[in-house]
Amino acid sequence: MERMSACLCLVFLFLTVVAEAKYPPxxxxxxxxxDHFSFQPESYRIFHQKYLISSHFWRKGGPIFVYTGNEGDIEWFASNTGFMLDIAPKFQALLVFIEHRFYGESKPHNLAKTMGYLNSQQALADYAILIRSLKQNLSSEASPVVVFGGSYGGMLAxxxxxxxxxxxxxxxxxSAPILQFDKIVPSSSFYDVVSQDFKDASLNCFEVIKKSWRELEVFSTMKDGLQELSKKFRTCKDLHAVYLASRWLETAFTDTAMVNYPTPANFMAPLPAYPVEEMCKIIDRFPLEASNLDRAFAAASLYYNYSGSENCFDIExxxxxHGLNGWYWQACTEMVMPISCSNQSMFQPFEYDEKVDQEDCLKEYGVKPRPHxxxxxxxGHRIEMVLKRFGxxxxxxxxxxxxWSREGVLKNxxxxxxxxxxxxxxxxxxxxxxxxKEDPEWxxxxxxxxxxxxxxxxxxxxSDLRQEEQAK
Known part of the structure; x- marks a missing residue:
């Protein structure tokens, strides 16, 4: 309840502050x-960008903390980024969460014809313009700005x-995977870490999940296999393909590894503390005669039905x-992050196929990815050598x-x-x-x-600002 109250308090502060606070009107x-980068008549078309703001702790002239929005509704990220609210009183900071263009409510009217303007460079320019405009409106041009972000938002920050x-x-x-491009890091890193997380929790758990895929594939060769699989997976409607069940299982395991938080949370889904360990406890408690697939399904159900309220699963x-669909466009244009799966992982191995990726993107959007x-x-290449000279x-x-950790910067x-x-x-x-109160010491x-x-x-x-003013 304490954690939920903190999240609700954060969103409440943002959504009510405009009516309560002096800044900004x-x-x-x-x-x-x-379009910020050309001067054609169509580039001046306007869309309205949403941002959330709280001056509850701010003193005029104090710092401004800005969250660089990700690929989804900004309220979602605000309610899961309580760190900024926690430290705002210490710094007497203004809090601003900016929604990424083409997500949430920050969308142009004719979405299909304007998708070409959905990219990270335009998003960064949006943030720059909004921050400058906000500081001018607040008559606080000298306020220092610190940007925060997680995942794609961390890359943007x-x-x-x-x-x-x-x-x-x-x-x-x-958690900013800024090196997951252009073969800088091994493409198998993501699935390798997910697998290691489950192996660290329980070797048996790792082995059960690894063996479950072969049992799942058997249903594609059985008479009435899809009907039997639908019953086993308690689907709301009969499945049309085995791969849908495979994808459903994989999503549960990968997303749970991502949000393996030390306290209960509701980011990707409502989950207990350390949900990977909880999944493995479910698997390990099964009797020895149980099938690997039944165990894997039971573990995945923790992700989709932790509350126990779901009578069936709408797998298809x-x-x-949270409006994440725009990411598929970004992945088909600039955010080309090759991913493969090795034989050492607990998932079905596969190689990244650039040609297939291009064909899929051409079919879906009529565009080809730009991997470089x-x-x-x-x-990104030789980032240590480059950034230490100017960053x-x-x-x-x-x-x-x-x-996503192996794709980030891991050394000073x-x-x-x-x-x-x-x-x-x-x-x-x-x-x-x-x-x-339950946070671990690390x-x-x-x-x-x-x-x-x-x-x-x-x-x-x-200090620099005071010296500058004294020198005038």
């Missing part, structure tokens, strides 16, 4: 140009610091409650239980570009979640280090 929608150093003094990029029609664009635009004030935080690059890594713990941007220490680093950035900024 007006709405939480900002008109943005559809790091890139924003590099692209717009005149707007932000620093970035906390949590998965819902998209992200590293051209933002870099500063970025925290890359990762927990090594997070499937300089004295001000640091990597905070929890070696045997930490799921997907765990550090950005609201603090609770998580408390990670957050203490982050706060200390941010405090140093802000202190140095104000």
């Amino acid at each position: 007006g709405d939480t929608l900002l008109p943005q140009n559809l 790091a890139w924003f610091r590099l692209k717009y150093p005149h707007i932000t003094i620093g970035a906390l990029a949590s 029609n998965q819902t998209d409650p 664009w992200i590293t051209t635009e933002f870099g 500063s004030n970025i925290i890359f935080s990762n927990g090594m239980q997070d499937p 690059i300089s004295s001000s570009i640091i990597a905070l890594v929890t070696k045997k713990a930490g799921a997907h941007h765990t550090d950005l979640r609201a603090a609770t 998580l408390k220490e990670q957050r203490r280090q982050e706060v200390a680093e941010i405090e140093k950035w802000i202190s140095e900024y104000y």
Whole structure:
């Protein structure tokens, strides 16, 4: 209840503050140009970008903490990023959560004909314009800005610091897989970590899941196999293909590894603390004569039905409650993150096929992926050598239980570009979640280090600002 109250409090603060607070006046929608990088007449078409703001703890002239929105509704990320609310009183900070273009309510009217303007460069420019506009409206031009983000939002936070150093003094990029491009890291990293998470929880659990795929495939060769499989998986409607059940199982295991938080949470789904361990307990409690597939199904049901309220599973029609569909377009254009699955993992092995990827994207959207664009635009190759020569004030935080961790920055690059890594713990941007009494010591220490680093950035900024004013 304490955790839920903290999340609800955060959203309530954001959604009511415009009516209560002195700053800023007006709405939480900002008109943005559809295209920031050309001057054709159509580029001046407007869409309205949503942002959430709270001045509850802010003193005028104080810092502004900005969350660089991900691929979904901004309220979803606000309610799962309580860390910013937790530290706002210490810094007397203004809190701003900006929704990513083409997600949530920040969509142009003619979505199909404007999808070409959905990309990370346009999103970063949106953030820059909104932050500048906000500071002008608040008459607080000298307020330092620190950006925060997790996952794709963490990538954007790091890139924003590099692209717009005149707007932000620093970035906390949590679980940001900025090296998952252009063969910088092994493409099997994601599934390797998921598998290791389950193996660490229980070797038997790992083996059961690994063997379950072969049992699942048998249903594709059986007479009335799909009907039998539908009964076994308690589907609301009969399945039309075995791969749908396979995908359903895989999603449960990969998503649970991502959100293997040390306390109960409701990010991807309502789940208990350490849900990977809970899944494995379910598998390990089965009698020896039980099939591997039955055990795997029971474990996956924890992800889809932790509350126990679901009478059946609608496997063929998965819902998209947070509006994530725009990511498929991004993955077919610039966000080309090759993923494969090795024989050592607990999943069915497969290789990344660039040709098939291109064919699928052409069929779905009429576009071909640009696999080298992200590293051209933002870099990534030899990142230590590059960033230590010109970058500063970025925290890359990762927990090594997070499937995306191997694709992030795991070593300090300089004295001000640091990597905070929890070696045997930490799921997907765990550090950005609201603090609770049950948090383990490693998580408390990670957050203490982050706060200390941010405090140093802000202190140095104000010191430089005073010196500048005295010199005038």
